[in-house]
Amino acid sequence: MSAAAPGQSADNPFPVRGVAIRVAGWIDKLGAVWVEGQIAQLTLRPGSNTAFITLRDPAADMSLALTCPRDVVVNAPVKMTDGTRVVVFGKPNFYTGRGSFSLRVSEIRAVGLGELLLRIERLRKLLDAEGLFDPRLKRPIPFLPNTIGLITGRASAAEHDITAVATSRWPAVRFAVRNTVVQGPNAVPQVVEALRALDADADVDVIVLARGGGTFEDLLPFSDETLCRAIARCSTPIVSAIGHEPDNPLCDLVADLRAATPTDAAKRIVPDAAAEQSLVNDMRRRSARALRNWVNREQHTLAQLRSRPVLARPLEAVQGRTEEIHRARAAARRDITRLVARESERIGHLSARLTTLGPAATLARGYAVVQIAAQTAVQSGVQTQAAVASGSAHVLRSVADAPAGARLRVRLADGAVTAISEGPATEDWGN
The missing domain is CATH 3.40.50.261 (Succinyl-CoA synthetase domains)
Known part of the structure; x- marks a missing residue:
């Protein structure tokens, strides 16, 4: 079984110097870079040729440690103080002795006002x-x-x-x-x-x-x-x-x-409390004045309305109308009486005319109405159209309608008599 590579197992670990040297080697491979930031802390130790700077990102809670020669800070184009915005040129560096990372700066430029x-x-x-x-x-x-x-x-x-x-x-x-x-x-x-x-x-x-x-x-x-x-x-x-x-x-x-x-x-x-209180007081005064003006205006309007005749003397209009109604009723009654009288008189005249033109008045003046009975007229062979239509006695209108022997009914003013016709007469009554 082969042994594990250095640093890959607990049995074969890297020593601290090994890790530090390797990290320093990796970082050393990185190239130089321009970085912009804001100086958060600047330290110039007496008797030291190295300046230590903490460069902060203005837009984030991040910072970067810088180291540079003292002359770079002293000879900068503007005075380097906390808060100064700068652009630095440096190379990443890892210090193996302390295990710290920093940017070794070789040039510092202040961000000009025009650029800002x-x-x-x-x-x-x-x-x-x-x-x-x-x-x-x-x-x-x-x-x-x-x-x-x-x-x-x-x-x-x-x-x-x-x-x-x-x-x-x-x-x-x-x-x-x-x-x-x-x-x-x-x-x-x-x-x-x-x-x-x-x-x-x-x-x-x-x-x-x-x-x-x-x-x-x-x-x-x-x-x-x-x-x-x-x-x-x-x-x-x-x-x-x-x-x-x-x-x-x-x-x-x-x-x-x-x-x-x-x-x-x-x-x-x-x-401002005083100004607001003054404004409130002014608004109260204006409101009270406006309310009083409104009340006075409404009272004046009511007084004008009450002074009008229709409200000051409300019964006067009714009384005036009452007299007009009385006059109208009297005129109507007079006109109706006159109309009734005129129509009554006209009806009287018409009645008199009817009476004058009626058969009773004619009979009263000595005239008579001669009728021939319908049965007699048929027996005699005389049948007028009126007798046939009515089936009763009819008025004689011609001497031809009363032949000899015809039964006649003579109506007078105070009654009627019967007679027998002897035929047409030859006397001339007009002579």
Whole structure:
């Protein structure tokens, strides 16, 4: 049975120096590389020709150890301090004696202001294209926040200005303060962590991100992409009060409200109790005046309505109508009486005319109606069409209808007599 390769079993392990030498050999095969970051710590030991630098990633909680000759730091184009953004050129190196990794730097270049501005402009266009600056996404600031979250430097002028101004405007205001580093390589992660903590607090209604004025390099953390995206993810309204009026970091564009200064942020978040009380008093006076005016106007309207004749003397219209009804009834009764009288008179005239034209009046004047019995007329051979149709006696209309021997009935005014016809007469009654 063959023995296991070195380092592949517990019976044949590598010694520490073996592993360190092999790791150093592997890393030594890597080529030199340009790296950009922010100086988090710079150590220049007296009497040492080596400078030790901790280079931090501004957008992530990661760092890298650098070593370089002292002259590289001293002769750098700009003064190397904590927070300076640099681009370094170095080769990965593994120190076998301590088992540590570092980047052996041979050249350091400071990131120029023009380059920083260009990068911020590119980031601004990227965030704008993603909609992080869209005004429709801005959340409204509550009128009177329950608790104000404040992220600022410890014992800073911004914290003093905000708390003092807010308390003077509304004494009952409450703050949840988170003190963080507001410049340098540790600013972004600390501010992002404070944002997450305050956003998760249900009592916090608005969060203020505040910092006093400073140089362009001092305000660079507030144009960091990580911080801008953290602000956009918050569900609590964010107020950005970074620097002074001319300063305009990218977090101002992502935040829901931009304040020119920390003092301006306090004024825009917390209402002025005195001004609000004055406004309430003014509204009460205006409401009372409007109510009184409305009551007076309605009373005037009612007085006008009551002064109208129909309401001032309501029975007058009824009485006037009563007289009209009486007059109309009298006129109607008069017209009806006149009409009845006229029609009665007309009926009397018609009755008189009928009486005059009737057979009784004719008989009363000496006339008589001669009738021949139907049976006699048949026996005599005289049968008129009227007698046949009626089957009774009929009025004589011709002498031919009363031959000799015909039985006649003579109707007079006071009765009737019977007679026997002797035939047509030859005497002329007219003579």
